[in-house]
Amino acid sequence: MRIVFATFGSFGDLHPYIAVARELGRRGHRPLIASFAEFREAVEGAGVEFAPMRPDMAGFGDRTAVMERLVDPWRGPEFLVRGMFMPHLRESYEDLAGACRGADLLVTHPLAFAGQLLAQKQGLRWVSTALSPITLFSAFDPPVLPAAPWMQWARRLGVAPYRWLFRIPRAMVWRWEAPLRAFRAELGLPPTGKVAQFEGQFSPRLHLALFSGVLAAPQPDWPPNTVVCGFPRYDGAAPDARTRAELETFLAAGEPPIVFGLGSSAVMVAGGFWRAAIDAAQSLRRRAILLTGNPPEALGAAPPTIKVFQYLPYSAVFPRAAAVVHSCGIGTLAQALAAGRPQLIVPVAFDQPDNARRAAALGVARSIPFAKASAGALARELAALLAAPHYAARAQDLGARVSKEDGARGAAGALEKYF
Incomplete structure (x- = not known):
């Protein structure tokens, strides 16, 4: 046919x-x-x-x-x-x-x-x-x-x-x-x-x-x-050998990181989000991975606890995160749910606010509007997300279902x- x-x-x-x-x-x-x-x-x-x-x-x-x-x-x-x-x-x-x-x-x-x-x-x-x-x-x-x-x-x-x-x-x-x-x-x-x-x-x-x-x-x-x-679920092309090696080296060097990603649309209007993400992670003394959609050097020098990639398949990194921060496009949400990790959602536009509401109602996520996602707000919300074990437990249970x-x-x- x-x-x-x-x-x-x-x-x-x-x-x-x-x-x-x-x-x-x-x-x-x-x-x-x-x-x-x-x-x-x-x-x-x-x-x-x-x-x-x-x-x-x-x-x-x-x-x-x-x-x-x-x-x-x-x-x-x-x-x-x-x-x-x-x-x-x-x-x-x-x-x-x-x-x-x-x-x-x-x-x-x-x-x-x-x-x-x-x-x-x-x-x-x-x-x-x-x-x-x-x-x-x-x-x-x-x-x-x-x-x-x-x-x-x-x-x-x-x-x-x-x-x-x-x-x-x-x-x-x-x-x-x-x-x-x-x-x-x-x-x-x-x-x-x-x-x-x-x-x-x-x-x-x-x-x-x-x-x-x-x-x-x-x-x-x-x-x-x-x-x-x-x-x-389809996640795009696999990363090259060098990128895979960089990812594995960073993951092996410490505790699971917080992963920040804005999909393929919101990433174009990120503005100061990535700097806010770095500051939030550092204030929490957490390692982080940023998927910025641009060459890592475009963001400038990052602290050793922060690793910047232009692109990674979400399925390769979300399951290994302590938490996932994303704008909640439907493809990103699908991967985050299947990964079974707690989420902080920063919806920007389109279907994202509705998707965010539904994810929060499932008990796997917290949400703040993208326009309010300052370093302080990200840090407060992430601290609350990571401190409450029910988010991780619910995410793991739901991930077992969605991944199948x-x-x-x-x-x-x-x-x-x-x-």
């Missing part, structure tokens, strides 16, 4: 599909991932066929400036939809149509708007996906919306009032999607009253929840054809069963 995955976003939006595609390849199918051109090396390096799909991230200018706009809780979502994807619908559609020639099935990320149109226009079998619970927008298990955290409190009034208030963000997004409706009409498709980012994102045939059931239980308003698969989940296998099995 020829299966095309269409996705946009960061590595956190790519790696789960690589995991599923690799599993499908092992089963004799022919998967292909269509996404930003810059992901070609990562996808093909994992042994999966790749096709570029516009827009091209290079066309948006300086990455740090782009990310600074995206993480703004008020303007960021509008810029993402209106400024980045709506102007390039035609190009996305053309590229994805080429990638889908001869395809038996199309699997889409919520931001792959062209996929919904292509499936309807060409009669392609289509499966939708959710990488984290927030994109299901349940009124029974309401997510933390970065631009409207007060909606969590509104839910206390009941489901009906919450749904009534949810019409406010829905109306905003409906306006953003005007170009999508216009392009839909141009393709000769019938008009729709659905919002593509909300109820319009779901396939009528199968919807895959690519996260663990420990994060969210099925709700009455989830699509009835939803299958919870577990986390499809095979989300890639679950997703591949669901695709085979239904199609």
Whole structure:
């Protein structure tokens, strides 16, 4: 079976599909991932066929400036939809149509708007996906919306009032999607009253929840054809021999370190976070590993108790940490939960505040907003985290469960069963 995955976003939006595609390849199918051109090396390096799909991230200018706009809780979502994807619908559609020639099935990320149109226009079998619970927008298990955290409190009034208030963000997004409706009409498709980012994102045939059931239980308003698969964990390329040796040498030299990482998005807007992390670790007399996304020398000289790496697979270092500090993108959270280590979460934007809330509710994490993550705040929260044994005990118990989940296998099995 020829299966095309269409996705946009960061590595956190790519790696789960690589995991599923690799599993499908092992089963004799022919998967292909269509996404930003810059992901070609990562996808093909994992042994999966790749096709570029516009827009091209290079066309948006300086990455740090782009990310600074995206993480703004008020303007960021509008810029993402209106400024980045709506102007390039035609190009996305053309590229994805080429990638889908001869395809038996199309699997889409919520931001792959062209996929919904292509499936309807060409009669392609289509499966939708959710990488984290927030994109299901349940009124029974309401997510933390970065631009409207007060909606969590509104839910206390009941489901009906919450749904009534949810019409406010829905109306905003409906306006953003005007170009999508216009392009839909141009393709000769019938008009729709659905919002593509909300109820319009779901396939009528199968919807895959690519996260663990420990994060969210099925709700009455989830699509009835939803299958919870577990986390499809994939961690990128293995480090080279020199990096592995440096890691092992540092780990062997003392007690387990605190590991600080900001994923592949928040790392672009880290600002003074790494210096704060170093100061917090030193004030606690703790060793630490920093995964900064940049060459170690860019941070300057670090104390001997601090080791800086540009990149390490989280699965190689999280299980060996005393605690993990991260921004709670869904891919990072998946690895942290599977590692079974207590967590301090510093959510920045997107699904991160909601993921952080869920991790804290599980009893494995403490959380403070990224904007408040000063050296003093990090030190206080880490001291509390490490002093309370129930965080480590709960993390270990949950890690034993999550590490046994095979989300890639679950997703591949669901695709085979239904199609």
